[in-house]
Amino acid sequence: MARYARICEIEYELPAQVLDNQTLAQDFPEWDVEKIFQKTGINKRHIVAEGETASDLAFRACEKLFANSAISRDQIDCLIYCTQSPDYLLPATACILQHRLQLSQHCAAFDFNQGCSGFIYGLGLAKGFIESGQCKNVLLITAETYSRYINPKDKSVRTLFGDAAAATLIRASDEQAPCLDRFRYGSDGAGAQNLIVPMGAARQPLVAGQRPAEHEDESGNIRSDADLYMNGPAIFEFSMTRVPALFASLFDEQFSVEDSDLFVFHQANQFMLEALRRRLKLAPEKFITEFRHCGNTVSCSIPIALKEALGKGQVQPGKVITAVGFGVGYSWGGCVIRW
Template identity: 55%
Template sequence: MKSYISAISSYLPNDILDNEELSKQFPDWSVEKIFDKTGISSRHIAGLNETCSDMAVSACENLFNENAISKAEIDCLLLCTQSPDYKLPTTACLVQNRLNLPISCAALDFNLGCSGYVYGLSLAKGLIESGQAKNILLVTSELYSKYIADGDKSVRTLFGDAATATLISGKNSDFDSIGPFVFGTDGSGADNLIVPHGGNKFPIDANSSVEYEDASGNVRSPKDLYMNGGEIFTFTLNSVPKSFNDLLIKAGYEKDDIDYVIFHQANKFMLEQLRKKCKISKDKFLTSYEFFGNTVSSTIPLGLKTAIDQNQFKSGDKIMLIGFGVGYSWAGTVINW
């Protein structure tokens, strides 16, 4: 039994934060400056009372409706998120119940960010090819906006919210449609992309909401998202090109064998530097960040969905996927369409 991607759908919140609105709040950053630095025109932002499970359920319902998929066939739900509804119970259990999936369905959360979709593909492949599941819902649902301070333009200009749902199924075949994989972890960089307060190490207290201003004029508190952009950029340029080459070697491919490449959609500047360093031609390098922003674990499946909607893929295409970011964590794979 081999695994393959059967269908992908998505959900985007109704509220949109565009560069015009950001420029009104931060007059020193014009609409043109924001776009030039990030390549992002707008991002979808979850509603005040919208949760991870709300977005996940909407993405899954879209998947079922758009592809005539029976819920009774789903035997495993994998939910990647860093913004769960509760510390416990597991958000995947809530989604299973709200979707009316069979109670024989396995369900679990896994906490990863920008590498999460590729890790999820690996988990799904292992479950299917070891005979533990036949039809897996791989869901990403991220609401980083809930962690971002209104006065922190460094991250408000970058991040958006989104959920995706991917059906991964098994078929009797000798041909691998997903894999191989490469992985990497360097926890020494954990403090460079972090929400400091809110976990057991630093529970929310009176100090958690005390705001401070950094050297660039960004205002945040310890309960808000902090990103050291320079360190993240250095980590990315060091790890991703090596993973790109390692994956080619592991898969037994030459660079020209790859038809398309979809990296985690961090921002325009970072992706262009990676494209040049990896020597990937523009026609093979797919981007989708302009109207979504950085949606963390949802960026790669949104990129796949965008390309599918534009009829870019044909049967037999080899598509390389690489996710990288918070953790530090990174992962790559090749899927055969």
């Protein structure tokens, strides 16, 4: 009997601390509340408190999942943790979460460093583990705290990114056809410098007790080389080029755009998503957008959007969803989810 991987549950967690447009407008008087919303489509972002980490959010998202699903902790045989905000350089945060969540010691646990396409990559990994017979129940966790890397005087990124974690349960199922299908991936490291924290790792280590000098760009944003830098125009050009090509590769004579009931893309910002929707000629009612309340949450954005769409009744059993992630790396990935 065939065994296919299937998404069974999604839960997510946002930090309690809120950064709203009113606060940002006070910090950046040249941008009022309405201008910030028009540029981003975001009303507020959630930001971790002092001492709070991505794995703290991940833990709480998983606790929600266990509380709201029928699966027991000892049934999880693989924990996949997608983050660019690890607790430590080593060990892997996944191992720490395995212990903290009281999962079985027979549970595989590992991190992978991926950003905006991370959820798609994680689904592909989970599918591989399950459909090869290595695992039956995979807990895919995505968690990010980009706020730790953002200079508070850099409105180009501070207005966009929020912190979050999402926990997705993927289980083996005796379905008649794949529920996670048509995976496509791509990468182009030539664009690595366009979304990057230049200093802090092995290539450019930070010297203890020394903070790199801040500098101001032509738009008035202030940051240092230890802060997140985003080349907005380059990221937009990348997205307008790579995403349509990736999207087209998901379809053929056996599966057309019309066969997909819904489309969920990485929730980057309103301007980019609307440009992509128009470029791809997708109907607004089929195009999921759920980021006004949390901002761009990187690898968490697609599962958060799916969870919100589930709550609104947009995602129901039998629905076919085309999912696309893209961004930092450059990296991109897409797949089809049969709910």
